[in-house]
Amino acid sequence: MVDAFVVLWAVAGAYTVRFGFLEAGLGQVREFDYAMLAIGLVLAWWVLLETWGSREPKILGGGSEEYKRALAASAWLFGFVAVISYALKIDTARGFVGLAFPAGALGLLLARWLLRQHLILERKHGKSSSRVLIIGGPFSAAHLTRSLLSVPCAGYKPVAAHLPGAMSGYESDDLPVPVIGTAADFDAILETILDSDVDAVAISAGVSMHPKDLRRLGWELAARNIGMIMAPALTDVAGPRIHTQPVAGLPLIHVSTPKLTGGKKVAKRTFDLVVAGLLVLALSPLFLLLAVLVKLTDRGPVFYKQERIGLRGTTFDMLKFRSMRVNADAQLQSLLSAQGSADRPLFKIENDPRITPLGQIIRKYSLDELPQLLNVLGGSMSLVGPRPQREGEVALYDDAAHRRLYVSPGMSGLWQVSGRSNLSWEESIRLDLYYVENWSLMGDIVILFKTFKAVFASTGAV
DSSP states (O other), X not given: OHHHHHHHHHHXXXXXXXXXXXXXXXXXXXXXXXXXXXXXXXXXXXXXXXXXXXXXXXXXXXXXXXXXXXXXXHHHHHHHHHHHHHHTTOOOOHHHHHHHHHHHHHHHHXXXXXXXXXXXXXXXXXXXXXXXXXXXXXXXXHHHHHHHXXXXXXXXXXXXXXXXXXXXXXXXXXXXXXXXXXXXXXXXHHHHHHHHTOSEEEEETTOOOXXXXXXXXXXXXXXXXXXXXXXXXXXXXXXXXXXXXXXXXXXXXXXXXXXXXXXXXXXXXXXXXXXXXXXXXXXXHHHHHHHHHHHHHHSOOSEEEEEXXXXXXXXXXXXXXXXXXXXXXXXXXXXXHHHTOTTSSSOOOTTOTTBOHHHHHHHHTTGGGTTHHHHHHHTSOEEESSOOBOHHXXXXXXXXXXXXXXXXXXXXXXXXXXXXXXXXXXXHHHHHHHXXXXXXXXXXXXXXXXXXXXXXXXXXXX
16 A cells, blocks of 8 residues: 555656646647656556565565665666666656656665564564474574574564474473474474464474475475575575575575675775765864863863774774773773772773763764774775774684684674673674674764664763
C-alpha cells in the first residue's frame, strides 16, 4: 500500500509539474499520450518492486538489501523507458521522467525507512518475528541462539533448541532457550519441529544428520510452509565477502578477505582528503572559537598531543583540544590504580577530576577531537577505522586484537557508533575486527552518518 501511494504520488506530481494543472486536469491528448504513460508507469513500477523481491519478509527490518532492490527495480524501469523511447524514436518529455524517477526513488527509500522503524520497535517487543527452532550441536546452537537474540530487528526469535545426539535431559547455562529434544533420527526431529509450532528451523554447524536426511527435511518443511535456514560456522563475516558456487549439487561457500590495497586504498585516502578538507574549511570558525576558549581557561596550550599507535604499529602524535588541566598525564597511573583498572585496555577514569569545566562540555559532544581532522589530512589517521590506542594498551593485545593495526586508525569507528565507552573491551575488539575484515567505502559512509547521531545524542560520551 505504501509503495502504491509513493509511486502514484511521484508520477502524478511529475505529470502535474511538467504539463501544468490545466492539462493534467483535463487530460488533453497530446501527440504522445502522457496520461497513458503515467498510468502504465505507476502499474509497472508497483509490479516491478514485487518482482524484484523488495517486499520479501526475509530482507525487511535490517541491512541494505531492501533499499538496493527498491532502487534497482526503479532504475531498471526507467532505463527500459529510455531504451524504448530511443529505439522507437518517441520524444518522451525528459522533464516528466526526470522528475518522476528521483522523486519516486527517494520517496520509496524514505517510506521504507519509516516503516522499518515501526517494524524494529515491534520486533524489539517480540512481535512481527519468525519463531525459530534451533537444531545443532550444543556449542554451535548456543552461539547461533545468542547471535539471533542480540539482533531482534532481524526478525528471528529463537524459542527452543533440538540437540541431536546430546544426552537426554541436557541443559546448559550457555543456551538461553529450552532444549525440547535430543533424538538424532529423522522422524524424531521432524516430530519435534511440528510439535514446536515454529515458522522456521535454523540448522547450525555440528548437527549429526546425513546429507540425504537434510535434503528430505527440506522437502518436508517446504510442504508445511516452514522456512529452513542453514547457519554455517562463520562469524563476523559481511555479505559481500560471501560467494556461493554450486558444485555437484553442493553449495560451496567462498569467503574472501578484502585487502585495503591498490584502488581501494586510493579510494579511501581520496575520500578522507576530500571530506576532511571540506570539514576543516567549514568548521574553521568553530576551531578558532574553541582555541580561544581553551586558552582563556588556564592559559595553557590549546592543543594536547598524545603518542598513539597507528598503522602497522607505527607511532604518531594524535591531536586534541586540551580538555584537562596542564600536566594531567602525571596523575594518570595513580588514578587508574585507585579505581583498579591499570591492567586493562580501553581504560577510562570515572568522574575524572583532571577535566576542566570547559573540557566537560567539549568532551560531551566530542568537540575536543576535531583537531584530528589535521591528523587525517596528514595521513596518520583516517576518518573511519579502529580507535588509536596508547602503547600500554597495545601491549595488552592478544593475537586477534593485533589485527586492528592492519588499517589506519580512525576518528570514528564501528564500536564508537555502537555504544562508544559503554561497550566492554571484548565487544569493542569484536566490532573493530569486524570492520577490518569487512571494510568497504560505503561502510565508512554509513559509519560517518551514524557518528553524527551518536555525538549529538552524547551516547556513551565521557
